[in-house]
Amino acid sequence: MPVALSPRLSSEPPTHCDSVWRGAALVTMKDGHYNLIENGAIAVTGGKIVWTGSAADCPAFSDAKQHEFDGGIITPGFVDCHTHLVFGGDRSAEFEQRLNGVSYAEIAAAGGGIISTVNATRDATEDELLAQALFRLKPLLAEGVTCVEIKSGYGLSVESELKMLRVIRRLGVILPVEVKSTCLAAHALPPEFKGRADDYIDLICDTLLPVVASENLADAVDAFCEHLAFLPDQVERVFKAAAALGLPVKLHAEQLSSLHGSALAARHHALSADHLEYATEDDAKAMAASGTVAVLLPGAYYLLRETQCPPVAHFRQHNVPMALASDANPGTSPALSLRLMLNMGCTLFRLTPEEALAGITCHGARALGLQETHGTLETGKVADFIHWPLSRPAELVYWLGGQLPCTIVYRGEIRGEFCS
Secondary structure, three states, X not given: OOOOOOOOOOOOOOOOOOEEEEEEEEEOOHHHOOOXXXXXXXXXXXXXXXXXXXXXXXXXXXXXXXXXXXXXXXXEOEEEOOOOOOOOOOOHHHHHHHHOOOOHHHHHHOOOOHHHHHHHHHHOOHHHHHHHHHHHHHXXXXXXXXXXXXXXXXXXXXXXXXXXXXXXXXXXXXXXOEEEEEEEEEOOOOHHHOOOHHHHHHHHHHHHHHHHHHOOOOOEEEEEEOOOOEOHHHHHHHHHHHHHOOOOEEEEXXXXXXXXXXXXXXXXXXXXXXXXXOOOHHHHHHHHHHOOEEEEOHHHHHHOOOOOOOOHXXXXXXXXXXXXXXXXXXXXXXXXXXXXXHHHHHHHHOOOHHHHHHHOOHHHHHOOOOOOOOOOOOOOOEOOEEEEOOOOOHHHHHOOOOOOOOEEEEOOEEOOOOOO
């Protein structure tokens, strides 16, 4: 249910608003820091924040609906900026096989791995894919996700990629969540194109992307830059085709090896480069210069039992914004909790709790090009926020598992329960 967003409002206090929310500390996340406002207040009109600050300074707004919390904290709505929630089937049987000692090669030889997901996705109808995606998306919404990016990439044909993208668009209509759609057709080589990767790239650039753009099915274009997927020169062709159609780009880069895909992404002013376990300091410098966000994905790192961590120190040193995301996907990160990624980001990648929370709010929004409208509690932003009956922001990172009680406000209205 996308809405048009007007420019940022002036600093003059409004004389009217629809609702006022007070009685809790505001964790504004402005500039990537808590920027706590004790006993804060938020005024909302038309689904946007029109005033925020200390409750003691809040205008009267006598005609507004008043919401009073009994302590706790209010954070921006969570942004999950990297997911693969639409796909057919699941790969839990393969997960069990691996834990019983069956190798990846043996699983792939038996028709498993990503090709099994491709086959299941191709065989599924739109309605079947929609039902399965709803099952996976609802738990994320229940713990505070108000904006989510979802990629295609398991169809690997024009027909099936378009089918996935249509399902992604439908999710944003059915549920009260901002859904950003990404075309990831350059995810893996389809079996029918074995040995013909350049021909498949031609299909993406010359046939698929023009249809995607003309039907407004994607907000960005992504690719997987690795030896087992696509090489930098092939990715660059996809990026140039996307740019010609006015579509921003993102990139899976440096997950398993260093091909300097993140520097390539930076040269094309990509919104983000994601994974980045093998990124170098030069990659970090290039990303900093272009404003490209580093999206860290601890779920895949955890499930694959990786040992090479992303170069967080280089990202800090060169002021590269770091986002966190679930990477929810059937093969390497079957994660249905973005809040769990907060803890994983801290324990596995040594982020601070403040950095982790910035990763799923302001920096997650920036990774989707939404920094002007989402991710912080500021005047002019969309009124997406969450009240938590917690003592401090670090508690969001501290608790492992379970669903913490919360009140989720989406575009200025309390959002109902979506886990049932």
